[in-house]
Amino acid sequence: MPEAILEVRDLVKHFPVQVGVLFKRTIGHVKAVDGVSFDLARGETLGVVGESGCGKSTLAQVLMRLEKATSGTVRFEGRDIFGLAGQELRRLRRDIQIVLQDPYTSLNPRMTVGDLVGEPFEIHPDVAPKGERRRKVQELLDVVGLNPEHINRYPHQFSGGQRQRIGIARALALRPKVIICDEPVSALDVSVQAQVMNLLDTLQAEFDLSYVFIAHDLSVVRHLSDRVAVMYLGKVVEIGTDEQIYEHPTHPYTQALLSAVPVPDPELRGRREVIRLTGDVPSPVNPPSGCRFRTRCWKARDVCAQEEPALVDRLGHPSACHFAEEHPHVAVG
Amino acid sequence: MSDPAVVAADEPELEQIVTGKQDKPRSLGSDAWHELRRKPTFLISLILILIVVAMALFPGLFTHVSPTAADLNHARGGPSAQAWFGYDVQGSDVYARAIYGTRASLLVGVFATLGTVLIGGIVGIVAGFYGRWTDSLLARFADIFAGMPFVLGAIVIMLTLNAPGSNPGETRILSQVVFSIAVLSWPVAMRIMRAATLVAKQQDYVKAARGLGAGPLRIIFRHLLPNTVAPVMVYATIALGANIGAEATLAYLGIGLRPPVVSWGVMISDARDYVAAAPHILLFPAAFVSVTVLAFVMLGDAVRDAFDPKSR
Numbered sequence: 001m002p003e004a005i006l007e008v009r010d011l012v013k014h015f016p017v018q019v020g021v022l023f024k025r026t027i028g029h030v031k032a033v034d035g036v037s038f039d040l041a042r043g044e045t046l047g048v049v050g051e052s053g054c055g056k057s058t059l060a061q062v063l064m065r066l067e068k069a070t071s072g073t074v075r076f077e078g079r080d081i082f083g084l085a086g087q088e089l090r091r092l093r094r095d096i097q098i099v100l101q102d103p104y105t106s107l108n109p110r111m112t113v114g115d116l117v118g119e120p121f122e123i124h125p126d127v128a129p130k131g132e133r134r135r136k137v138q139e140l141l142d143v144v145g146l147n148p149e150h151i152n153r154y155p156h157q158f159s160g161g162q163r164q165r166i167g168i169a170r171a172l173a174l175r176p177k178v179i180i181c182d183e184p185v186s187a188l189d190v191s192v193q194a195q196v197m198n199l200l201d202t203l204q205a206e207f208d209l210s211y212v213f214i215a216h217d218l219s220v221v222r223h224l225s226d227r228v229a230v231m232y233l234g235k236v237v238e239i240g241t242d243e244q245i246y247e248h249p250t251h252p253y254t255q256a257l258l259s260a261v262p263v264p265d266p267e268l269r270g271r272r273e274v275i276r277l278t279g280d281v282p283s284p285v286n287p288p289s290g291c292r293f294r295t296r297c298w299k300a301r302d303v304c305a306q307e308e309p310a311l312v313d314r315l316g317h318p319s320a321c322h323f324a325e326e327h328p329h330v331a332v333g
Numbered sequence: 334m335s336d337p338a339v340v341a342a343d344e345p346e347l348e349q350i351v352t353g354k355q356d357k358p359r360s361l362g363s364d365a366w367h368e369l370r371r372k373p374t375f376l377i378s379l380i381l382i383l384i385v386v387a388m389a390l391f392p393g394l395f396t397h398v399s400p401t402a403a404d405l406n407h408a409r410g411g412p413s414a415q416a417w418f419g420y421d422v423q424g425s426d427v428y429a430r431a432i433y434g435t436r437a438s439l440l441v442g443v444f445a446t447l448g449t450v451l452i453g454g455i456v457g458i459v460a461g462f463y464g465r466w467t468d469s470l471l472a473r474f475a476d477i478f479a480g481m482p483f484v485l486g487a488i489v490i491m492l493t494l495n496a497p498g499s500n501p502g503e504t505r506i507l508s509q510v511v512f513s514i515a516v517l518s519w520p521v522a523m524r525i526m527r528a529a530t531l532v533a534k535q536q537d538y539v540k541a542a543r544g545l546g547a548g549p550l551r552i553i554f555r556h557l558l559p560n561t562v563a564p565v566m567v568y569a570t571i572a573l574g575a576n577i578g579a580e581a582t583l584a585y586l587g588i589g590l591r592p593p594v595v596s597w598g599v600m601i602s603d604a605r606d607y608v609a610a611a612p613h614i615l616l617f618p619a620a621f622v623s624v625t626v627l628a629f630v631m632l633g634d635a636v637r638d639a640f641d642p643k644s645r
Contacts, residue, residue: 061540064544066540066543066544089546090546093544093545093546094546097544097545098540098541098544100537100540100541101537102537105536105537105538106536106537106538106540106541107538107541108538108542108555108556108559108560109560109641109642109643110361110559110560110640110641110642111361111555112359112360112361112364115360115361119542119545119547119555120545123545123546123547123551124545124546152359152364154642154643156642156643167541170541170545174545
C-alpha cells in the first residue's frame with residue numbers, strides 16, 4: 001500500500017446528552033463515531049457510506065478538527081492533528097479542506113462570490129499577496145467551470161450546482177492535499193450530480209488531491225472511489241477496494257445497501273434479490289450489545305448479541321460480521 | 334431563483350453591471366450604497382431626519398418666538414396666524430415649543446436606542462456565539478434587568494443619581510434619562526440578537542469559515558453580524574419611538590427633564606388633561622414624534638433591504 005497521508009486510529013466522538021437549565025447533568029452519550037480506523041493514501045479516494053445518522057458527518061467534522069475527538073488519533077502526514085495549536089493548526093487548515101453538503105447554507109448569503117472564494121486568502125495572507133488575490137479568485141472560478149466575470153454576484157443568483165462549484169473553489173483556494181467531501185452531491189439534481197462528480201474527478205488529477213468522500217448512497221461513491229468504507233451506527237462494518245465491496249460484499253448490511261441500488265438494465269432487474277431491512281436504526285445513545293446491526297439482521301444468532309464482531313479480514317477483506325459470506329445476486333457487477 | 338420571470342428580468346441589468354465595471358470587485362457595502370442612492374424611501378427619510386436634526390441644532394432658524402414666553406391671555410388658544418399651532422395651557426406658543434423640544438427628544442430617542450442596541454447586541458452576540466456557561470451567565474444577568482418594571486427601575490436609578498430636592502442641569506438629566514432607558518431595556522435587544530446568532534451559528538457557512546481557520550472575531554463580524562443585525566434593527570426603529578415616550582413618562586413623574594427645558598414628551602404629558610378641550614396641544618407634538626419615528630423606521634427598512642442581496 002502506498003504511503004498514507006491520513007491515518008485514523010480508533011477514533012471516538014461522543015456527544016454528551018445533558019438535561020437541566022442551570023446545572024447540567026449528563027444522562028448519556030450519543031455515540032456518533034465509535035472506534036473508526038482507516039488509512040487514506042496519497043491521491044486516493046476513500047468513499048464512506050452509511051444511512052443518515054450513522055456518524056458520517058461527525059466523522060467529517062472530527063477529521064477537519066471542527067470537533068475535538070473524545071479519543072483516538074488522526075495523523076496527517078504522520079503528525080497527530082489534535083496536538084496542533086496556533087501556527088501549526090493554521091498550517092493544517094491549508095492542507096485539509098472540506099466541501100459541505102448543502103450548497104444553500106454553506107455560502108454566506110451576504111458575501112459576493114469574489115469575497116467567498118477570496119476569504120481563504122484573507123485568513124492566510126501569506127498564500128497570495130493582496131494584489132494577486134483577485135486574479136487567483138478568477139482563476140479558481142475558471143478551474144471549477146464558472147464564469148470568472150461573476151465575482152460580484154451573490155450566491156442566490158446561482159443554481160445549486162453552481163453554488164457547489166463555488167464551495168469547491170473555496171476549498172481549493174489554499175491548495176489543500178486532502179479534501180473531505182461531506183455528501184457534496186446529495187442536495188443536487190441527478191443530472192447536476194454527475195457534473196460535480198466529474199469536476200471532482202478532474203480536480204483530483206490536476207491538483208493531486210486525496211478525497212474522503214462521504215455519501216449515503218453506494219452508487220454515487222462508486223464512480224469516484226478507490227476504496228469504500230461502510231458505516232453503521234458509528235462503526236465501520238466493512239472496508240475494501242471498489243471491487244471487494246461492490247462485487248464481493250460479505251457484510252449483510254453492505255449487501256442490503258447494494259441490493260437497494262437501482263439497476264439501469266431492465267433485463268437484470270428481475271434476477272436480483274432486493275433485501276428489505278425492517279425496523280429503524282437503533283438510537284446511538286444506547287446502541288445494541290454485541291453487533292450493532294443484529295436488531296435488523298436476518299442472520300442474527302445469540303453470539304451476535306454477546307460478542308462484538310471485530311473488523312478483521314474475512315474472505316479477503318475486513319468485514320465485521322460473525323457470519324461473513326458472499327450473498328448471491330446482490331452484487332452490482 | 335425559482336421564478337424564471339424574475340431571473341429573466343434580473344439578467345440584463347446584472348450583465349450590464351458585470352460587463353460595465355468588470356474589473357472592479359465590489360463589496361456588500363458598496364452594493365448597498367449603490368442601491369440606497371436610488372431608493373425614494375431612503376431619500377425621503379434622510380431629508381426628514383436632516384430637517385429634524387437641523388431643528389435640534391439650530392432651533393432659532395425655525396422660530397423667533399421663545400418657547401418659555403407665556404401669556405395666560407392666550408391659554409389654550411387654537412391655531413392662528415400669530416401662532417400656527419396655537420397656544421398651550423400656559424399660553425406658550427406650541428410651534429416654538431415643538432421646535433425647541435426637538436433637541437431633548439431626539440437626543441434621548443437616538444442615544445437611548447443606540448445604547449440599548451449596542452449593549453444588547455454585543456451581549457447577545459457574545460452569549461449566542463460562545464454558548465455554554467457564558468450564555469447562561471449573561472442570560473441570567475439580562476433577566477435581572479428584564480424582570481424590573483421600567484417605571485420602578487427608572488425611579489430607583491434617577492433618585493439614586495440625584496438626591497431629592499437637588500436641581501441638576503439639563504445635560505446631566507438628559508444623560509441620566511438615556512442611561513436609565515438603556516440599562517432597563519437592553520435585555521430585549523440582547524434576546525433578539527442571541528436568538529438570531531444561535532440560528533446563524535448553526536449555518537454551514539460558519540462551519541466552512543472555521544474550517545478555513547477563521548478566528549472568532551472574523552466569524553462574528555464577517556459572518557454572524559451581517560446575518561443577525563436585521564431583526565435588531567427592526568426592534569431599534571420601534572424602540573426609538575418608545576424611548577421618546579419613555580422620556581415623557583419620566584418627565585411626568587418629575588424625575589426626568591423639568592421646565593424650563595422643553596421636550597416633545599413633556600409637551601405631550603402636559604396636554605394629557607386637555608385633550609377634549611384643546612386637542613391641538615396634544616396633536617402637534619405627537620405629530621412631530623410620529624413623523625420622526627416614521628423617518629427612522631423608513632431609513633431602517635431601506636438600509637436593511639439594501640444589505641440583503643436577496644431583496645434586490
